[in-house]
Amino acid sequence: MDLRIFTEPQQGASYDTLLAVAKATEDLGYDAFFRSDHYLKMGDGDGLPGPTDAWTTLAGLARETRRIRLGTLMTSATFRYPGVLAIQVAQVDAMSGGRVEFGFGAGWFEAEHAAYGIPFPDEKFARFEEQLAVLTGLWGTPAGETFNYVGKHYSLTDSPALPKPAQAKIPVIIGGLGAKRTPRLTARYADEFNIPFASIEDSAAQFARVRGAVKEAGRDPEELVYSNALIACVGSDDAEVARRAAVIGREVDELKANGLAGSPAEVVDKIGRYAETAGTSRIYLQMLDLSDLDHLEFIADKVMSQL
Template sequence: MDLRIMVEPQQGATYDQQLAMAQVAEAEGFEGFFRSDHWLKIPGLSETALNPGPTDSWVTLGALARETSRLRLGTLVCSVTFRLPGPLAVAVAQVDQMSGGRVELGLGAGWYGDEHVAYGIPFPALADRFDLLEEQLEVITGLWHCPPDSQYTFEGRHYGVVGSPALPKPLQVNGPPIIMGGFGEVRTPRLAARYAAEFNVPFAPIEVFVAQRERVRAACEAAERDPDSMRFSAALTVCCGEDDEDVARRAGNIGRSVEELRENHLAGRPAEVLDRIANYAEAGADRIYLQVLDFDDLDHLRLLGEQVLRLLP
């Protein structure tokens, strides 16, 4: 079981706060540091400060690439409405080079309409966003995999790429792994089976994780892909403490109740968190993204490293 740290900077975090968390995560031995890709605070997620506002995912990850040495870095997940596929392929490839080949690209159809209104970004209907997603996946992987002495061309309904030199290339030979996720029952599993190295089920009960995992495995089989070649992960909010008082304090700091966190996520003393992680492992999860919502509580990361990560079998 791999453990990665996942953060939500749109809730109110500076670059320096993200850097501090990434460096502590690396020092504690976590496998990766991933961030959401949003432009507007999500109501109800946490009660952290509104300021300083959002930070750009790939600007941030490029900087973190130069300030870390081992962590896998990436997005969970980028929205196809935010960037054109050609420039996104260039940015991700460049950050992959800057990191020494440690980048992964989480990409999805997007869902948060208010942030599009707030920043003047078009927000098509869901079916159209899935069309954008399919074409973006084709363009991005096509640019990365295009032979160095060739040009890449793609003609789709939404995007046209003609005679691209398909540069720069990522450092990772087959390109950065692509992460997809969500709860779609047909199109999402089909696209994941074709393009993704990992499928993530975010913030869902175990029974939902199991059902979606089975759909994706079936889609892999239908596409004549070995379903065991797909990694499966879950993302869950974590709130861990040395004792019940510590757990309650940390839950209060993010405006959440201990009861809700215990029922739906990973909350409690280290032994409780370990038990919950074991349940997901038994359900077929290869990796857990620990969503940490308090950017100022670096001791939380240290506790998770010392009393959860180090005790995993």
């Protein structure tokens, strides 16, 4: 079971804060540091000092870390043209020495688009599908050849498809609970399928749909990684769990029901049930209090050591 750290900087985090978390992620033996791609806070709080751009952040971290994988859950297809995004991701992959993983989603948070003057298209999923074709096409075009694409929303003519990523293939992560289109696109483009904040039962059902779509597409379902993103709130006793829950404005019972919360034994047991029942092999731990580096150390020592 891989454990990765997943942050939500739009809730309020500077680059320096993210750097501290990423370095702790690396030093403590976690597999990867991931972040969201949002420009506006959600829920309570003031969001200060304001948003940080996902790929600008990852470019900086690419030069300041050495081992951990770096990526997004999920880059929004509504924010960037696919040709520009292909260049950004390939460059960060080269800057990191080939450690980038590309989580990609259609985009959904309309308020952040209005706040920063970003168009919020009606046909988000159709654009998302075309972007997947363009991005993977650009990255996969052999050096010295050109890439052409004609779609409803995007057209590319004689693109040199440069720069090339450091990796022969950047891993693509697709996620969500869509019953038909999401599994179909996963089968065509993805190396990993991720479900955010879902129960063991819902995860098992969706993973089964994806496995079926992958098999129907002529691929081995075992080629894919099946992962969950779940909020983490772990402590040595009830008081510590309650303190950490209060800091992020959540109730302990709700966190235990919907995330990975409680004692190390409780959390290890629940991770085991995700693995056994749903087939999960990777978990992204959503860390909402980015100042609490002791939390990362505690999970590494008391939870990850048992996995």
